[in-house]
Amino acid sequence: MALSFAPLCSALDAGFWHQLTRRKLELYRLDQSAKPLRGHYYNGDPSGLPTRLTLEFSAFDVNTLTPARCCPAFGSLYNTNTFQAFKSTDKKALLEQVGKEIWESIKSGRAVEDPTLLNSFILLTFADLKKYHFYYWFAFPALCFPEMVPLLQQPVSLSESFSSAQVESLQRAYDELCQEESLSAVPYFLVKYSDQTVLLAPLRKWNEFFRDQRKVTVGFCDPCTLTQYPGWPLRNLLVLIAYRWGERLESLEILCYRDRTMQGQRDSQHSLLLQVQLPDMAATTDCPKCVGWEKNQKGALGPRMVNLSECMDPKRLAEASVDLNLKLMRWRLVPTLDLERVSTARCLMLGAGTLGCNVARTLLGWGVRQITFVDNARVSYSNPVRQSLFEFEDCLDGGKMKAVAAAEKLRQIFPGVKAEGFSLSIPMPGHPVDFSVETREQARRDVEQLEELVRSHDVLFLLMDTRESRWLPTVMAASHRKLVINAALGFDTFVVMRHGLKKAKQECGEPATSTGPPTSATDPPPSATGHSHSTGPSLFSNIPGYKLGCYFCNDVVAPGDSTRDRTLDQQCTVSRPGLAMIAGALAVELMVSILQHPEGGYAVASSSDDRLNEPPTSLGLVPHQIRGFVSRFDNVLPASLAFDKCTACSAVVLDHYEKEGFQFLANVFNSSHSFLEDLTGLTLLHQETQAAEIWDLSDDESF
Secondary structure, eight states: BBBOOOEEEEEOOOHHHHHHHHHIIIIIIOOOOOOEEEEEEEEEETOOOOOEEEEEEGGGGGTTTTOOTTTEEEEEEEESSHHHHHHSSSSSHHHHHHHHHHHHHHTTTTTOGGGGGGOOOEEEEEETTTTTTTEEEEEEEOOOOOSBBBBBOOOEEHHHHOOHHHHHHHHHHHHHHHHHTSSOOOOOEEEEEOOOOEEEEOGGGHHHHHOOOOOEEEEEOOOOOOSSBBBTTTTHHOOOOHHHGGGSSSEEEEEEEEEEEETEEEEEETOOEEEEEOOOOOOOOOOEEEEEOOTTTTSBBEEEEEEEESOOOOHHHHHHHHHHHHHHHHTTOOTTTOOOHHTTOOEEEESSSSHHHHHHHHHHHHTOOEEEEEEBBBBTSSSSTSSTOOOOOGTTTTOOHHHHHHHHHHHHHHTTTTTEEEEEOOOOTTOOOOHHHHHHHHHHHHHHHHHHHHHHEEEEEEEOSSSSGGGGHHHHHHHTOOEEEEEEEEESSSEEEEEEOOOOOOHSSSOOBBBSSOOEEEEEEEEOTOBOSSSOOOOOOOOGGGGGGTTTTOOOSSOOOOOOOEEEEEHOOOOOTTTEEEEEEHHHHHHHHHSSSSTTTGGGOOOOGGSSOOOOTTTBBBBEEEEEEETTEEOOOOOBOOBTTTTTSSSSHHHHHHHHHHHHHHHHSOOOTHHHHHHHHHHHHHHHHHHHHHHHHHHHHHH
């Protein structure tokens, strides 16, 4: 009768696949080279369980501790990038390669010093991280004898051959050997026994332990629970013995050591004793045939598949899927992309209308996890077709508050986002707040809440539908040194821009500014109501971020009440339907490009002239402004200096705001636009300009 072996079965817990997912996304990416793994098997399973090699979440750390009473096994992971690569991998060549490594360790003697080399394994995988389907195929390489190994007698249990005293002595000797070897379990060992005692030794002491014995006993931790067959780890041990000592042996006794604990009692009596006769392999030079690919659930040679989509938390699946799209971008196209700087940015959306909805959806696509809306309007029946976060039901019963509804919809789209909505009115220049004590106090509370929101966020998006509603957030953001992205729409034109990011005065003094009113260098930017600013920006190059202008630097008049006496078409942002999507997307892309620059908001502004030059970031240019003309399907990238008489970001405005607080703001809200113009020097500038025009006219008449 020939000796047969019970094959190993792979046992991979869910933690292993979670770790593979994380490592695939964060470490391996497109790397398909072999990765080291550590598994273990146990020789104390109760009868009926299959022979298992287990890989847990810690399998990727080869230096981790092996669980108590378990034998370590080391292998290699080959994770393919495509299902086709998984199927087409040359499994035979892969198995032969590992078989040759085992054979070389036997010939060189390394396997005697380190018997774990006999228990190598291969794991070939493909991880479909969109569906969370994991395809895998295990191999437990085992070298084959040129002929069958005969059994000299039927296997017998230890209880039939050993007395109770011998069994107890065996257990004590094994525990002592594990302690001497500093292992949780010794996979292979040498055995000598008498009527009362059992002695054990590691494989490397074969010659001194057995000397010239012709009949010897070796033992191994046997994970098999069958009563007639030993486990798979015995196969390579027998090849090792046959090659190194086979010519000296007449017969070999094998102790299949099985060490169960049943109801608190240790029991080794079900261990097996086998008698075999090994062929002499001392003259063998070529690597023996290697087998070991695991069969699938149907009993045929083939891979297995595990579906973890149902057992994983759907929220974690959503988060992992968002991360997957972004990390795929980094793997292939932008290796230097810093996704963490984007995902951790806290974004404040001032305006939850057409622009706000589109900006928020694009932020989600970039993995941003914290988005806060501020808006005091309700969802109306005209909104859902243009504003992508609202539905018809949101318009009913007077309409939901836009900020709250938008935040709720973001959480429905992606539960991993921290989205909040604040129904808040932003006090504005030219809109008095002193009608009553109650009105003034409400305005004070609104200012305090808005300032706290500005302080607690990293990036502000100004997406409102009036020019004057952008004034207070601009002042606050400049004071708190926050990055501002501004977007405004005309009918078929738009402007997307970043505000200059002020440096602290102690860092660089006052920023360099232009000394006169801006002069037009390109078409004027459209306002959010579809009307143009009075002037366009000055065109400069190589302007650092702290010297760039804000939304109001292009104006020579202070913001006022633009809502008075407006017709229906002026009350709404009338624009081509695709315009908000274009401008909203560009606003987010501008933010991401800024965050990828080493200097962030202080980055030098890119211009249209830089389009042929080496881009400053992995994502390309970092412009000051993007002015788009849909009718011409064209964009230009002007840059302009901060205006020293700007009504929002100039030093005099910021000084009054920081020193006087709400009292200064109340004066702005309750006064006409002349208050800010007088404060910043615009009034004097107008007078000087008028005087110069009169002088030019009189000078002409002299001829």
